Amino acid sequence: MSVFSPRSADGGPIIDFDPVSCCLEIEGLSLAYGETPALRELTLRVPRHRVTAFIGPSGCGKSTLLRALNRLHDLNDEVHLSGRIRLEGQDIHAPEMEVAELRRRVGMVFQAPNPFPMSIYDNVAFGLRLQGGIRKRQLDDVVEWALRSSALWDEVKDRLKSSAWALSGGQQQRLVIARTLAVRPEVLLLDEPASALDPISTLKIEELIRNLKSQLTLVLVTHNMQQAARVSDYTAFLQEGELVEYGTTDTLFTNPRLARTENYITGRMA
Amino acid sequence: MIGRARLPRGEGVWPWLAAGSLALSLLMLAGLLFLLAVRGMGHFWPSPLTLVTLEDGRLLAGQAVREERQPNAAGRERLYLTGNRDLDGAIWRWVAVDEIAEESRPRDLVVLERTRWGSFQGRLLALEERGERVEGEAAWAALQARLQELAALRAERDRLRDEIVVPLVRRMEREPLAEAELARASARIRELQARIAGGRLLLESVDGRRLEQPLEQVLRAWRPNAMSPPAKVAAWGGGVWRFLAEGPRAANSAGGVWPAIFGTVLMVLLMSVVVTPFGVLAAIYLNEIAHQGRLTHLVRIAVRNLAGVPSIVYGVFGLGVFVYGIGGSLDEWFFADQLPSPTFGTGGLLWASLTLALLTLPVVIVATEEGLARVPDHQREGALALGATRVEMLTRVVLPMTAPAMLTGVILAVARAAGEVAPLMLVGVAKLAPQVPVDGDFPFLHLERKFMHLGYHIYDVAFHGSDVQAALPLVYATALLLVLVILVLNLTAIFLRHHLRARHGALPRR
Ligand SMILES: Nc1ncnc2c1ncn2[C@@H]1O[C@H](COP(=O)(O)OP(=O)(O)O)[C@@H](O)[C@H]1O
Ligand SMILES: [Mg+2]
Numbered sequence: 030m031s032v033f034s035p036r037s038a039d040g041g042p043i044i045d046f047d048p049v050s051c052c053l054e055i056e057g058l059s060l061a062y063g064e065t066p067a068l069r070e071l072t073l074r075v076p077r078h079r080v081t082a083f084i085g086p087s088g089c090g091k092s093t094l095l096r097a098l099n100r101l102h103d104l105n106d107e108v109h110l111s112g113r114i115r116l117e118g119q120d121i122h123a124p125e126m127e128v129a130e131l132r133r134r135v136g137m138v139f140q141a142p143n144p145f146p147m148s149i150y151d152n153v154a155f156g157l158r159l160q161g162g163i164r165k166r167q168l169d170d171v172v173e174w175a176l177r178s179s180a181l182w183d184e185v186k187d188r189l190k191s192s193a194w195a196l197s198g199g200q201q202q203r204l205v206i207a208r209t210l211a212v213r214p215e216v217l218l219l220d221e222p223a224s225a226l227d228p229i230s231t232l233k234i235e236e237l238i239r240n241l242k243s244q245l246t247l248v249l250v251t252h253n254m255q256q257a258a259r260v261s262d263y264t265a266f267l268q269e270g271e272l273v274e275y276g277t278t279d280t281l282f283t284n285p286r287l288a289r290t291e292n293y294i295t296g297r298m299a
Numbered sequence: 300m301i302g303r304a305r306l307p308r309g310e311g312v313w314p315w316l317a318a319g320s321l322a323l324s325l326l327m328l329a330g331l332l333f334l335l336a337v338r339g340m341g342h343f344w345p346s347p348l349t350l351v352t353l354e355d356g357r358l359l360a361g362q363a364v365r366e367e368r369q370p371n372a373a374g375r376e377r378l379y380l381t382g383n384r385d386l387d388g389a390i391w392r393w394v395a396v397d398e399i400a401e402e403s404r405p406r407d408l409v410v411l412e413r414t415r416w417g418s419f420q421g422r423l424l425a426l427e428e429r430g431e432r433v434e435g436e437a438a439w440a441a442l443q444a445r446l447q448e449l450a451a452l453r454a455e456r457d458r459l460r461d462e463i464v465v466p467l468v469r470r471m472e473r474e475p476l477a478e479a480e481l482a483r484a485s486a487r488i489r490e491l492q493a494r495i496a497g498g499r500l501l502l503e504s505v506d507g508r509r510l511e512q513p514l515e516q517v518l519r520a521w522r523p524n525a526m527s528p529p530a531k532v533a534a535w536g537g538g539v540w541r542f543l544a545e546g547p548r549a550a551n552s553a554g555g556v557w558p559a560i561f562g563t564v565l566m567v568l569l570m571s572v573v574v575t576p577f578g579v580l581a582a583i584y585l586n587e588i589a590h591q592g593r594l595t596h597l598v599r600i601a602v603r604n605l606a607g608v609p610s611i612v613y614g615v616f617g618l619g620v621f622v623y624g625i626g627g628s629l630d631e632w633f634f635a636d637q638l639p640s641p642t643f644g645t646g647g648l649l650w651a652s653l654t655l656a657l658l659t660l661p662v663v664i665v666a667t668e669e670g671l672a673r674v675p676d677h678q679r680e681g682a683l684a685l686g687a688t689r690v691e692m693l694t695r696v697v698l699p700m701t702a703p704a705m706l707t708g709v710i711l712a713v714a715r716a717a718g719e720v721a722p723l724m725l726v727g728v729a730k731l732a733p734q735v736p737v738d739g740d741f742p743f744l745h746l747e748r749k750f751m752h753l754g755y756h757i758y759d760v761a762f763h764g765s766d767v768q769a770a771l772p773l774v775y776a777t778a779l780l781l782v783l784v785i786l787v788l789n790l791t792a793i794f795l796r797h798h799l800r801a802r803h804g805a806l807p808r809r
Contacts, residue, residue, distance in 0.1 A: 101680060104689075106590075133686035143681040145696050155695070156685035205681070212685060 052077040052216060052246040053098065058112035060093055060102070060270075067093045069270045071112070075216075075263075080238060080247045082261035082278065084254065086293065090270040091250040095218045098248070099135040100128050117215070133160075136209035137218040141225055142201035144193035144208070149185050152193045152204055156212035171211050178244070179207035180237055199230025206237065216246045224252060235260045254297045258282050266290050332782065339776030343538030345523045345531050348408045348420060350505055351379070351394065352401040359392060360408055360420045360505040369395065382410070382418040386508055390417055391768060406525040408505070409439070412518045414548065417769075419512065421504040428498035428514070442500065442520055449495060449515070456491040459484055542776060547731065547756075556777055562648075562728075562750035563784055565736060567717050569652035570659065571709055577656070578663025578712075579698075579705055585664070586671040587693060599668075606661035614722030617654030622646055622726055642747050646727030648736050649746035654726045655719060659712035666711060670704020671697065706796040710789050717785045720754035728755045730763070753781040 053075035060068040067090045075081050083091045093102075100121060102108040114121045121131055133156065144152050153172045157163050163171075172189070176182040181203045185196070193204055202222055209217060219238070223231040238247055238260045251257050257264055258278060265275040266289075274281060274290045285291045346362045353359075361379030369376050375396045384390050411419040426438045426445070433441045463484045498514035521534060545555030581602075589595045626643035634642040643649070674697050682692040720728075729749035736748045761767065761774045 099684060101683065104683075129686040129688055132684055137680075137684040139677050139680065139684075141677055143675070143677040145678065145681065146700055155682075156687075159685065159687055159691055159695075208685065 050077045051075060052117060053248075054113075054115040054118075055094075055098075056113040056115070058094075058097065058114060059110070060090075060097060061109045062105075063107045063109075067270050068097070071267075071270075071272050073265055073272055073275055075246060075248060077246050078242055078244075079262040080242050080249055080260055082257040082264045083248065083250045083267060084252075084257050084264060084293075084297075085267035085273075087252070089267045091267060092220050093270075094267070095137070095220050095248065095250055098216070098218055099132045099137055101132075101137070103128060129159075133212045134214055135216045135218060136212065136214035138202070138205050138209055138220065138222050140221040142198055142205055144196070144201050144204050146192070146194060148190045149193050149196070149204060150189040153208050153211050155208060160212070175207040175211040176204075178210050178241070179203045180233060180240075181207055197230070199226045199233060202226060202230070202234060203237065206234075210241075210244075214245060216248065217241065219247065219249045221250055221252060223256065231256070252297075254282075254294055266293065268293070332779070335775050335779035335782065338772060339774075339779045340539065342772030342776060343535050343542065345410075345521055345526060345534045347404050348410060348523050349379075350403050350405055350408065351399055352403075353394065354398050354400050358506045359394070361392060364391075366396070382420040383416075383504055385416040385419075386504055386510060390766070404524040406522060408524055409520055409522050411500075411502075411512070411520050413512070414516045414518060419502060419510070421502055421510075423500060423520075424503050424509075425501040426498065426514075427501065438500075439522075445498065445514065446517065446520060449517075452491050452495050456488055456495070459488050459491075464488070543780075556751075556753065556756060556780065559751040559753045559756040559777070560780065560784060562736070563717060563753045563781070564788070566648060566652050566655070566723075566750065566752065567713055567788060569648065570655045570716050571713060573652060574656040574659050574663050574712055575705065575709055578660050578708060579667050581660070582664045582667035582671060583693065583698075586668050587689075587697070602661050602664050606665070610658055610719050611721045611725075613654055613658045614725035616657070617650055617722060617726040618646075621650040621653055626650060645747075646725065646749060647747045648727060648750050651723050651727040651750070654722050655716040658719065658722065659716050662711045662715065663705070663708035666708030667701060667705050670701035670707075673704070674700045703796045703799050706792050706799070710792045710796070713788050713792065714785060717788060718754060718781070720752065720758060723752055723755060728752045730755075730759050753777055753784065757781065 051074040055071055055073050055075075058068055058071040059066065071094065083094065085091055096102055097110065098114060098121075102110060116131070116134065119126065145155060147155070150172055153175050154168050157168060157171060173182060173186075176185065181200060184200060185204075193201065196204060202225075206217075206222075223234045226234065235256060238249065241247060242262075249257070249261060261278045263276065264278045264281045266273045266281065266285075268289065274285060274287050276286075281290065282294060285294065348360055348362060351359050351361070359379065359381055361381035364378045364380055366375055366377045368374075372395075376393050377396055377399075379392045379394060380390060381387065381392045382390050407422060408420065409423050413419060423438055423442065425432055425434045426441050427433075428445070464481065467481045467484070495515050496513075500512040500514055500517065502510040502512050504510070523531075526534065542555045543560065544557050546558050547556065548554035585595060585599060585602075589598075622645060626641070626645065626647075629643040630641055678696055678700065679692055682696045683689075687695065727749055729751055731751070736745045736750050737743060757774055757777045760770045760777065
C-alpha cells in the first residue's frame, strides 16, 4: 500500500493514514464543466463507518466532488468526467450499476433544507414508496425508526400528517436526513448541512452526525473548521480542484504537513 | 396620516395619477355590472300598469319605459309598453306628455303572458270552459286556479315528450319493439293535450276592444297594481328562476336561457379537460426534456405569439381541419349510412371545444412553464438523490408543486374561452338548440350536437329579433349571466388553487 505512505517532495498530496477498510475509493478523478476544470486527478479513499470532512476555500470543488459520488452530474451534458469511483469495490459508472440504486446507497443532504411539499410522514416515506411493494405497517415502522435516528421523532410524532414546510429550518434539515436514512444508505453525503441553520440546530445536526457513524459512512463538506474538528475523524483539504492534504483530523488540525494547509486552517479558525 | 404616508406629497402627481386610474377602472367595472344588473334584472320585476287618459278621451294601459324630448317641439314624450300586439299591431306607444289628462292605477288591470302575440294588458271579463261561464272577480280566481292546473299538465306533457317519446323515436330504427311503448306515451300526450285545450278567456282592452283568448296560450296572469311588495318579490324571483331554468320561446325573444348556460359551461369544461393535459405536457417537454438550445427558444417565442392570433382565425382553422377534415372523414368511416346528412362533419360541441382548446393552449403552456421554472433545483435534486427516476421526480415532486401555476393557466384559459363567440359561429354554436347535449340517451354526452352559448345568444337576441327594444332587457340579463358564469368558473379554479397552495404554505423563497 505504498500509495498511502507520506509523500511530499514532488508537491503531490500528503496522505497520512492507511484506512483499514474503505468504503469509497476515488482514483484519478478529473471533472470539468465544459472547458473549465473543477477537479484535477483526485485520488483518495473514504474509510467505512467514519466521518470524513472535506474542507477548502469556496469554489475549490467540494460540492462537485460530492455530487460525483452519487452521479448527480449525469443530468448535466456539460460535465466531462474521467477517472474511477468505486463503492465497496464496484465501479459506480459500470453499465450494470443502476443510477437510482446507486443514489439509494449513497444518500445526499444539501445545504438548504429541501423537504418536499408533502406531510412529514410522506417525506420520510418518499424513497421507500418509490421502491414499492412495502406494506403500511412496515412503512410506519421505518418512518418511526428514521425519525428517531435523526432525533426528530419526539418533536413531530403528534403531527406526522402536517406539512413538512411548517417545520423550522433545523427540523427540516433533520427531516431531510431522516428521509435519506429511510432508504438505508451505506454512505451519507452532507454538503454544508448546517450552514443555513442557527447555532443550536447546528449542534443538534453535529451530534446526529456523530451518532450516525455506527450505522454508515459519512462524508461532510463544511466551511466551519470548528465543526470539522468536532465531528470528523478524517479531513481532506482541497484547493482549486486538487487534493492538498488528507489525514486524521487530529493530525491535520494540530500538525499539518504543508504550509498551505496550515495557512488555510489558521486563517479560518481566527 | 396613513393616506398621506401612502401618497406622499413630495412625489408629485404620479402616485395620484396611478391611484386615480385604478379608481377609474374599478368604477367603470362596477358601473358596467350595475347597468347590467339594473337593466337586466329589473326586467323581471312586475312593474305597475298605468291607465292613461289622454286629452282627447282616448285610453291606454302601459308601463312607462322612458321619456325623451320631442324631436321638433318643445314638449316631452313618453314611451309606454302597452303589449296587445294582436289588437294594436305594436307593443310600444309614444305619448306626448302634455296630452296626458289623467293617470291612475286601477287594481283590476291584468297582465297575461301568452305563448303567442306577447303580453296582453287590460281587463278580464269572463272565463269560459266546458260550457260554464264565470264572470267578474270570480273569473280572476278561477283563472288563477286553472293556470296552476295547466302548468302541471304542460309540465307532464313536456316531460313525457322529452324523456320518453324523443328517445324512443331516435331508437325506433334499431328497436322496432319500442313501438308499443311509444304508442302508449303518445296516447297519454294526446289525452293531456285535450285537457289543456278547450277553455277561453273573454278579455277587453282599456279602450273597450274585446278579444277571445284561448286559455291554452296563456302561461301566467297577474295584477301588478294589486300586488303586495312580498308578492312582487316572489314574482320577481319566479321570473329570474324561469329565465335561468327554462328554454327560450318565441324565436329567443322570450323565455329562459338554460340551454345556453348549460352549453357554455359544458363547452368550457370540455375545453379545459382537453387543453390542460396538452398544455402541461407541452410545457414539460419545453422546460424539462428539450435541450435548451436555440430551437427550443424559437418554439417558446412562437408559442407566446400564438396567443395573439385573432380568435376568428382559429375558427377558420377549426372549420377546415376539425369539421371538414376530421369530421368529414369520421362520417365516411363510421356514419356512412347517414350520409349525406353529416354527423361529425358539421359544427358541434366537440369541434367547438377543440377549437377553443387550441386557442387557449398557449396560455396554459406559458403559465405551466413559469410554474415549472419556479420549482427550485434543490427540490428536483432532493428527489433524484433518493433514487427517483426523472419521471418519478416530475410526477411526484415537480408537478404537484406546479399545480397552482397550471390552475392559473386554466383560469386564464377559461376566462378567455368563455367569452369567445366569433370562432364558435364557425364550428358549432346554434341559434336554437333546446335539447342540451347531455341526456339519458346513450352515450349520454352528445359531442356531435350543436349547442347554445350565452355569448352567441346575446348577439342573436340583440340583432336578429323582430323587436330590438323588447329584447334589450334580455340582452342585459344574458350579458350579466355570462359575466357571472365566467366569474363562478374562475372562482372555482381560484378556490382550488388557494386550497392547493394553503396545504403546504408558500414555496420557500431562496
Ligand atoms: N453547474 C455548474 N456549471 C459550471 N460551473 C460550475 C457548476 N457548478 C460549479 N461550478 C464551478 O465549479 C467550481 C467548483 O464549484 P463547487 O464544487 O460548487 O465549489 P465548492 O462547493 O467547493 O464551493 C467553481 O469554480 C464553480 O464556479
Ligand atoms: Mg459548495
